[in-house]
Amino acid sequence: MRSIRAAAVGAVTMSIALAATACGGGSSTGGGSNDSPKTLTYWASNQGASIAIDKKVLQPELDKFKKQTGITVKLEVVPWSDLLNRILTATTSGQGPDVLNIGNTWSASLQATGAFLPWSTANFAKIGGKDRFVDSALGSTGAAGKDPAAVPLYSMAYALYYNKQIFADAGIAQPPATWAELVADGKKIEAKGKQVLGAEGANVSENIHHTFVFAKQHGADFFTADGKADFTNDGVVTAVKQYVDLMAKDKVIPVGNAEYAQNQSVSDFAKGKTAMLMWQSASANLKSQGMSDSAYGIAPIPVQSGTPGTGAQVNSMVAGINLAVFKNTDNLDGSTKFVKFMTSDAEQKILNTAYSSIPPVKAAQEDTAFNTPANSVLKNTLATSAAALPQVADESQFETAVGTAVKNLFADAAAGRAITTASVKAELEKAQQQMPAK
The missing domain is CATH 3.40.190.10 (Periplasmic binding protein-like II)
Structure with missing residues (x-):
């Protein structure tokens, strides 16, 4: 060839x-x-x-x-x-x-x-x-x-899809705009016997998309200005830990979702099992699974504080x-x-x-x-x-390596193993070692 x-x-x-x-x-x-x-x-x-x-x-x-x-x-x-x-x-x-x-x-x-x-x-x-x-x-x-x-x-683009009936039953008037609000809403939703937020811990692509957004919200990048992998800087470690902690610490992502692959979280949301879903342009997917457009609302993905915008208020990858x-x-x-x-x-x-x-x-x-x-x-x-995710020659390797690291961390969380700053950094270090030498 x-x-x-x-x-x-x-x-x-x-x-x-x-x-x-x-x-x-x-x-x-x-x-x-x-x-x-x-x-x-x-x-x-x-x-x-x-x-x-x-x-x-x-x-x-x-x-x-x-x-x-x-x-x-x-x-x-x-x-x-x-x-x-x-x-x-x-x-x-x-x-x-x-x-x-x-x-x-x-x-x-x-x-x-x-x-x-x-x-x-x-x-x-x-x-x-x-x-x-x-x-x-x-x-x-x-x-x-x-x-x-x-x-x-x-x-x-990614958006937060939320079940209107589950929100109403839990007394939640509007979708969360920040992660703190999402976690607080989760307690109300769980009190009504529903799961909170769907995720796909075994889906490498979804993992990297979400952790990229969390990293941008913490002002961090996965690559240096000259294109070298930099997966273990403090901002990236904090971002990845915050995402995995939605399962490990905050308990808003069900532990069973650590094994979920493509479209399983969408299916749960369409069936009314979970109250919220973070997904790319999901409306047609939900409709094909029998969910009425009127059954859910759509809002921006939460940010750390305030509302989505430029800079650290990024809430989606392109x-x-x-x-x-x-x-x-x-x-x-x-x-x-x-x-x-x-x-x-x-x-x-x-x-x-x-x-x-x-x-x-x-x-x-x-x-x-x-x-x-x-x-x-x-x-x-x-x-x-x-x-936009980094437009660098090693981008696909980055997605696979870091997405797999997050998959491993979700598996640890589901198994009850502690998710610490050190354990997150260790997984990201292993991912960085798999990148081509510069």
Whole structure:
């Protein structure tokens, strides 16, 4: 296939070693093995409540694309637990798709492999121009000063979803704005026999997203200005401990959630088992599981004090999904047409409505369909109180290493082992030792 940098090889080795769900050689079609200009292989990320729901959302649109272009798109929806390892393996094996979804936080790491088509001005012109996309989404498409490694597809932000009936039964008039308020509300909710806050302790991606936000709220960063991993500074240690302490000390996250993986906390919330949920653009997911829009409210994720805003009042990472093309595709023209189709105004409205996400395409975002109360919270968060995860070459390794450290700490908390500053720092030190040497 192509040559890649040693750091990327380290990322493959480390990710496979850390993730038990690592897969083998990717798709048997697509990438270098696509022998027909009338077929494409597409790896979609699992955006809905299940893979079956994603197929139901996407297949009609892929059929529409075939009708317009004559190109058949072979779809595979890949769970988040597998996606990064599948992608990293494909960058070295040569067995991958033509087009794929990537978490926007991985953009700079995947860009560093050299495996993906750079979105130069000329390539952007083929899909209608770079200026069609909002700036916040473009900010998570690769390292600064380089052509983006991917194109924004879905924009999302975290919010606090709360069960209106459970809140009313507990005598809580409004959602918590600070963590102290959330813990205090938790005591009232538990007194009514309900669980407080859903989390997914075994979900590495969710772990890193939340601990990143806690770190920003403590004025901390995971990397130094020159790009070196700095996971054990006081601010990061305090932030990670505060998050895990929601289970270990504050008792608002159920201990059983230490073993939860993707979508399990959403399911509990949809069934009325938990009072609150921190999730990315969850409305469509909840609706697919039978929860009425009127049954829950949406508020910003709590901060340390005051209200969400700039600086230490960050309450979400800039969440989103980008669309990338493997540079070695044998169907570059068809792949470019597919990216143009998926990011067209019409498709952006359809797909982002289906997933309750925000279109990163300006014209689609301005559509009245995205002016709902839920979307107003998400759009305001993206505009005023969200921060992008580090766009550095080692970002995917960082997510895996620190997310796994938090997973281990949740397991300790669930087992009744003490969560101390020293134990948190020790886990983060182990994570830092797994990062490529600088």
